[in-house]
Amino acid sequence: xxxxxxxxxxxxxxxxxxxxxxxxxxxxxxxxxxxxxxxxxxxxxxxxxxxxxxxxxxxxxxxxxxxxxxxxxxxxxxxxxxxxxxxxxxxxxxxxxxx
Numbered sequence: 001x002x003x004x005x006x007x008x009x010x011x012x013x014x015x016x017x018x019x020x021x022x023x024x025x026x027x028x029x030x031x032x033x034x035x036x037x038x039x040x041x042x043x044x045x046x047x048x049x050x051x052x053x054x055x056x057x058x059x060x061x062x063x064x065x066x067x068x069x070x071x072x073x074x075x076x077x078x079x080x081x082x083x084x085x086x087x088x089x090x091x092x093x094x095x096x097x098x099x
Contacts, residue, residue, distance in 0.1 A: 040080040046073040 027035055050073055054066020 040077050040084065043073050043077045043080065047077065 024035075047070060050066055050069035054063055054070060057063060057066060
């Protein structure tokens with residue numbers, strides 16, 4: 001990797017952090033659950049990409065980083081779905097309230 005490619009990758013990474021931070025801090029509380037569901041879908045795509053990278057990289061370091069990426073993305077997806085499910089259950093009526 002040349003220094004120009006590294007600088008470009010670092011620039012994109014820093015801009016992604018900045019845009020992500022600004023986006024998340026300006027979301028109203030009523031939209032957090034739909035946003036969480038959308039981020040779970042994106043994390044699912046990250047899992048697929050991490051599996052591809054882990055399987056196609058030649059070398060121990062690439063395989064280890066791929067497995068770590070798959071593990072962390074899986075934890076993110078499962079945790080996000082649990083939080084979303086819990087929040088959505090707060091809006092369901094029980095059988096006693098429906099009568």
